[in-house]
Amino acid sequence: MKLPRILAISKKQFQTLRHDKRTLALMLIAPILAMVVFGYAFGTGNKHAKVMVINQDCGATAQKIIDHFDTDTLSITYNNDTAAAKQSVRNGNAVAAIIFPPSFTADSHPVGPRPPQGAHLELYLDSTEAQQAPLVSSQIATALQDYAKDQEAVSAFAVDTGYAFPAAKNATFIDSFLPGIMAFAVTLFTILLTLLAFVGERTSGTMDRLRITPVTETEIVLGYELAFGIIAAIQASLMLLVATLAYHVLVVGSIWLAALIVILVAVDAQSLGILLSAAAQREGQAVQFLPIIIFPVFLLSGIFVPLQSLPDWLRPLAYILPPTWGIQGLRDVMLRGWEISQIWPILLVLLSFAIVFSYLSIVGLKRARN
């Protein structure tokens, strides 16, 4: 394996773009366009937000309120340990922890004079789950109201909200959406361009010409991956730039770590594209593969629909899509400010996908020499 040959392959990709201005424009503008369009078009209608309920109430009021929660909207797990519950919110295992203190019934049905603050319950919220966090707040408000309607002498309730990720306390839909659309756009365009490039190499006969030279399949694949990794990083930076300037999108964590994830997502998409290109005879056929890739990624990878909302039988499918991991990783980094020590499992998964797919595409290219 020789570096200059790998670099030659990468450089060729950029030279092609220099002469092919239309593709260049598509690559730079389309992801931003996608972000703008989808950013406004989606954003509601989620279910099954995971919440931990810690009911320490000595009376029965808390349970009555809990019974008012819509179990379709919230999927409730009971717990006795407040600290552990908050930890699982911070780990991303639940969107919120709702804590009813021991005095809840007593405070809400005062025998003597009302306590001035009313009855308090504590809400510990992961606001970076920008689609589900508001569900939890509104569910609590509704349940409290419903309960109050049924009862006569009830004191005011108060909700003390705490945030799992204080820096992201005002996260909105676009904040959690940006990582999704970044991973999605990079996946889409990388697969598209890879498919076209490789089918083009084959139909134009340049692949034959490459095979006659000393360049190896490994060098070809690595050269392409280098080029598309760089292109993906440029795309992601542009999207980040527009998102922060135009939408004031929140980026809490390290940009570099986010860039690394985007590059890994691109390499995954790229090697998948090479694999797919083997099945297409012409460019037109290659394009037909796109829907097969796009729809599952669009619907299953967590861009719009949280993974918890997926039916159980579909969820495993989500986990074999590299963008699912990429999106989770990007959200963890950009919104929650997680560091490498926390997201290394995601990096490892993305890297494994890259290694396995690259290996398979190298084997595929070698087998085409028959």
Place this chain on the structure above:
Amino acid sequence: MTDRVVTFHSVRKLYGSFQALSGLSFSINKGELYGLIGPNGAGKTTAIRVLTGLNRHSSGDVTVLGHQPQDPKLRPLLGYMPQETALYQDLSVEENLRFFGKLYDIPAVELNRRVNDLLAFVDLEKWRSHVITELSGGMRHRASLAAALIPKPRLLVLDEPTVGVDPELRANFWQRFSEMQRDGTTILITTHYMDEAMRCDRVGLINHGQLVIEGAPAQLIHDANVSNLEEVFLKLAKREAPQ
């Protein structure tokens, strides 16, 4: 044995159930300019693809410069001009040449020299920074030949290199081939032009994936008792399948 650059021995190549090569045997000696002729679909391109390692033969033996066709050691020694242009359409002529040159690990200074020399040879100096799509058909062919010559190969394989090239340049091409031959390069060329076949040291006529006849052009004409190579071709390469 050592002066044999290419040997084909009873080579068969099947595409599915179709036999594109049906027991092809021929050999090319070192420093020879060998012409492969035959009707459309005779198997010339298939033979070349087997020789260059692009397609694996189904049975028989092939040796090229002492290696199996698929042996990586063969690659730096081989130059190949495919029948189609086979260049990157969105790269300029010069970028194409440099790209392939780098894959042969040619040092930068030497690569510069070769690129300039070859651009002059194929008369595309003025077009060096134009992308391939802006060239005429004949110009693309010339660019493709230049790309095949970049590695200074020991064995040069040219599949119909002069199709669509004007007479003046065609004469230049053949002059270059002769020069390269003098410098020790072995050349395998396919052509449908009999005047070109006449300039080869030896010619192999193939039909239906088999060698029909082989020898020096003058010898073939003499043996067939006709007046030119075209008549040899017409006499021996019948279209209908052999019995």
